[in-house]
Amino acid sequence: MLKKRIxxxxxxxxxxxxxxxxxxxxxxxxTSIAVLLVSSIGIFISTYDGATDIPHTxxxxxxxxxxxxxxxxxxxxxxxxxxxxxxxxxINGTKYIYPPASIYSDLNRSNWQLGDRIEINTSSNWGVxxxxxxxxxxxxxxxPSKQTIQYLTISSGENVAPAGVYxxx
Numbered sequence: 240m241l242k243k244r245i246x247x248x249x250x251x252x253x254x255x256x257x258x259x260x261x262x263x264x265x266x267x268x269x270t271s272i273a274v275l276l277v278s279s280i281g282i283f284i285s286t287y288d289g290a291t292d293i294p295h296t297x298x299x300x301x302x303x304x305x306x307x308x309x310x311x312x313x314x315x316x317x318x319x320x321x322x323x324x325x326x327x328x329x330i331n332g333t334k335y336i337y338p339p340a341s342i343y344s345d346l347n348r349s350n351w352q353l354g355d356r357i358e359i360n361t362s363s364n365w366g367v368x369x370x371x372x373x374x375x376x377x378x379x380x381x382x383p384s385k386q387t388i389q390y391l392t393i394s395s396g397e398n399v400a401p402a403g404v405y406x407x408x
Contacts, residue, residue, distance in 0.1 A: 293386045294319055296351075300377060300391045304369050307362035309377065309393060312354070319351040319379075324388060327378040328359065335365045339382070 296316030302309045309328065313319075326337035337359050343349065345357050361367040369375065371394075379388040 293381050293384060294324075294388055296379070296388060298379065298389055298391060300393050302369060302375065302393050304371050304373075307360060307367070307369050309359040309361060309369070309375065311357040311359070311377065311391075313351050313356075315353065318353075319388075321346060321349050321351060323382055324351075325380050325382055326357070326359070327380055328361070329374075329376040329378070330361065330367055330369065331374055333367075335361075335367070337364065 294317040296319060297314045299312040299314045300310065311326070321343040322339045324342070325339055326342065328335045328337060337357075341364070342351070342357060345359075346355055351357070361369050375393040377391040377393060379391075380386070381388050
């Protein structure tokens with residue numbers, strides 16, 4: 240068996256004859272940069288959650304200070320799943336929560352639909368008597384995203400005229 244020995248002079252010839260090495264190395268570097276760039280953009284796009292979808296609904300609100308009840312009536316928009324929202328009530332700076340379980344028991348079903356009415360009795364739920372001069376703010380909160388669906392300010396039902404056009408007298 241013949242073995243070819245590469246001596247020192249053969250190694251010098253191999254090192255000197257490296258014309259194609261720089262082109263191959265350039266291609267490898269450019270390809271690796273392109274792969275890294277495309278993969279980093281792909282990772283960024285795949286991890287983006289996007290905007291949270293908050294339901295849109297319209298609510299008619301009023302209160303009856305004689306019975307200490309706050310009324311919320313669904314008057315348009317999307318149906319709301321009772322386990323997916325809660326009602327935060329701020330009475331004169333004190334915050335109270337009407338949880339999804341109470342909403343479900345008030346409606347006797349799992350969603351709040353057009354025309355459905357939620358009645359929150361503040362005296363039996365929280366021991367608070369409401370008066371006409373009380374400042375009452377109601378927040379409908381989407382529990383998965385912790386975003387406010389709607390913000391309402393409530394006044395006494397007797398002082399609020401129904402919407403419409405009235406002739407001047």
